[in-house]
Amino acid sequence: MTATLIWILVALVATGVYLSWTAGRLDRLHVRMDAARAALDAQLLRRASVAQELATSGVLDPAASIVLYEAAHAARQAEEDHREVAESELSQALRAVFGEPAQVEAVREAPGGEEAARELAEAVRRVPMARRFHNDTVGAARRLREHRKVRWFRLAGHAPFPLAFEMDDEPPAALVERVS
DSSP: OOOEEEEEEEOOOOHHHHHHHHHHHHHHHHHHHHHHHHHHHHHHHHHHHHHHHHHHOOSOOOOHHHHHHHHHHHHHOOOOOGEEEEEEEEHHHHHHHHHSHHHHHHHHSTHHHHHHHHHHHHHHHHHHHHHHHHHHHHHHHHHHSSSSSHHHTTTTOOOOOOOOOOOOOOOOOHHHHOOO
């Protein structure tokens, strides 16, 4: 009788330790996911800011400046529900404005254009990496949250289900190939 109670107690303690470890792991994933989202937001804001600055610098022709400024402004002002669409539209505007190598060269030849083009190319290249890192973290958290033990024991608490950030983040080829 006493041996049975000891074994039951050991099993309960081991289960408790395992569930606590799993909850800690899930919590660390959520913290990592929040940090990755903050990094992604920073990169998206940097890209939009640099694009907006370039659009208002007078280096681009007026039509390209308007297209780029409006897309960057919409991306900066977008609410969370519409952010992915606005960021995708900024990517499309960047590809439209910098689709041709001749346009990139014209920007580089203007006073201050070399620095502006380099800054924009760096910002544009960092967005896909930040988005990939965020989505990888979201995927890991989702996989862990789908386990039965996490659902049955509600180890995720009240944390919202993690959502990936899906957007068109393909950079303009003419802009990034010169920097690479």
